[in-house]
Amino acid sequence: MARIELTGIQKRWGAIWGVRDVNIDIADEEFIVFLGPSGCGKTTTMRMIAGLEDPSEGEIRMDGELMNGIDARDRDVAMVFQGYALYPNMSIYENIRFPLRMRGVDKAEHDTLVRRAADLVELSDYLDRKPGALSGGQRQRAALARAIVRQPQVFLMDEPLSNLDAKLRQAMRVQIKHIQRQLRITTVYVTHDQIEAMTLADRIVIMQAGLIQQIGTPDEIYNDPANTFVAGFIGSPPMNLVEGDLQDGRFTAPGIDIAGLTLPRNGKVTLGIRPEDCTVGGHSTQLKGDVYGVEPTGDITYLTIKAGEKLIEVKADRSYRSELGVPETVAFDPARIYLFDSETGQRLR
Numbered sequence: 001m002a003r004i005e006l007t008g009i010q011k012r013w014g015a016i017w018g019v020r021d022v023n024i025d026i027a028d029e030e031f032i033v034f035l036g037p038s039g040c041g042k043t044t045t046m047r048m049i050a051g052l053e054d055p056s057e058g059e060i061r062m063d064g065e066l067m068n069g070i071d072a073r074d075r076d077v078a079m080v081f082q083g084y085a086l087y088p089n090m091s092i093y094e095n096i097r098f099p100l101r102m103r104g105v106d107k108a109e110h111d112t113l114v115r116r117a118a119d120l121v122e123l124s125d126y127l128d129r130k131p132g133a134l135s136g137g138q139r140q141r142a143a144l145a146r147a148i149v150r151q152p153q154v155f156l157m158d159e160p161l162s163n164l165d166a167k168l169r170q171a172m173r174v175q176i177k178h179i180q181r182q183l184r185i186t187t188v189y190v191t192h193d194q195i196e197a198m199t200l201a202d203r204i205v206i207m208q209a210g211l212i213q214q215i216g217t218p219d220e221i222y223n224d225p226a227n228t229f230v231a232g233f234i235g236s237p238p239m240n241l242v243e244g245d246l247q248d249g250r251f252t253a254p255g256i257d258i259a260g261l262t263l264p265r266n267g268k269v270t271l272g273i274r275p276e277d278c279t280v281g282g283h284s285t286q287l288k289g290d291v292y293g294v295e296p297t298g299d300i301t302y303l304t305i306k307a308g309e310k311l312i313e314v315k316a317d318r319s320y321r322s323e324l325g326v327p328e329t330v331a332f333d334p335a336r337i338y339l340f341d342s343e344t345g346q347r348l349r
């Protein structure tokens with residue numbers, strides 16, 4: 001159980017900035033995911049919570065207690081990393097037990113705790129094996145069990161699934177979320193994978209270049225992106241963003257003409273529309289272009305249309321087929337159209 005408060009956190013090494021002005025109040029039992037591209041400051045933020053880095057400025061508190069300057073070993077956190085960091089010569093049993101020995105937990109409790117943790121991650125049948133004799137997913141589960149075993153106040157996970165293949169990642173996501181809910185341990189998880197962030201998080205913190213761009217629930221981040229960075233980072237494929245001209249509520253760009261956008265502003269704006277909020281065909285005059293790519297995947301067909309010089313991504317019906325270069329039209333759901341300031345990227349509508 002722990003609430004974690006980061007207030008005015010900055011980290012720099014000489015002229016290099018890791019993070020600038022990070023403020024976030026993480027509730028007890030919350031699952032928080034830091035999401036952003038490489039180098040945005042996610043790991044640095046997590047390392048400061050762990051006590052592996054000191055902030056240059058700002059305060060870190062756990063349950064109100066100031067953590068600045070307190071050694072990592074004296075913080076009640078457990079970490080899981082991408083590289084599992086299991087000891088190759090120890091059995092899985094001994095690997096999971098290791099933190100109990102390090103923390104001086106009463107020996108009489110070890111066996112029960114190790115077996116309970118192994119059971120939670122479904123590794124009970126593998127306790128006698130060495131890490132080398134396990135699959136990647138099983139090793140990752142062993143690393144998870146080692147973090148779980150002594151029930152810390154906080155879990156810190158840095159891209160723990162990125163070594164696994166897509167199918168295993170999905171299975172492990174479900175397992176991690178399930179275990180976190182069962183144990184009710186505050187969890188901070190770092191990833192650059194938006195699906196992981198959307199599926200795991202109570203709240204997502206989106207970062208870019210050391211700055212927090214938005215903090216919100218997955219629904220808020222998806223439905224109410226604060227700016228073009230967030231809009232373009234979430235979604236698969238992400239939101240289409242088209243620069244154009246707005247005059248008296250009518251947006252125009254090459255191949256695109258949309259009326260009825262109520263905004264008390266004229267001039268250059270960026271229009272945003274998600275691929276899943278577009279409908280192909282019909283008598284739409286909103287977008288006219290040529291088919292540039294068609295990708296059937298079974299349950300959905302991804303269609304790329306070239307309008308002017310811009311490629312627009314559309315999620316079409318699974319049965320949609322066409323030939324390259326064929327003229328096509330697209331209609332936009334008016335309630336799902338976003339407008340952003342083209343200069344600042346900030347959301348206008």
Ligand SMILES: Nc1ncnc2c1ncn2[C@@H]1O[C@H](COP(=O)(O)OP(=O)(O)OP(=O)(O)O)[C@@H](O)[C@H]1O
Binds near residue numbers: 018
């Ligand atoms: N020890 C260090 N010395 C100098 N600069 C550093 C150090 N650690 C990180 N940085 C810089 O701080 C910035 C943030 O790094 P960080 O590792 O937090 O990014 P990240 O978002 O976790 O990226 P990735 O997904 O690639 O791990 C980067 O520009 C990085 O080069």
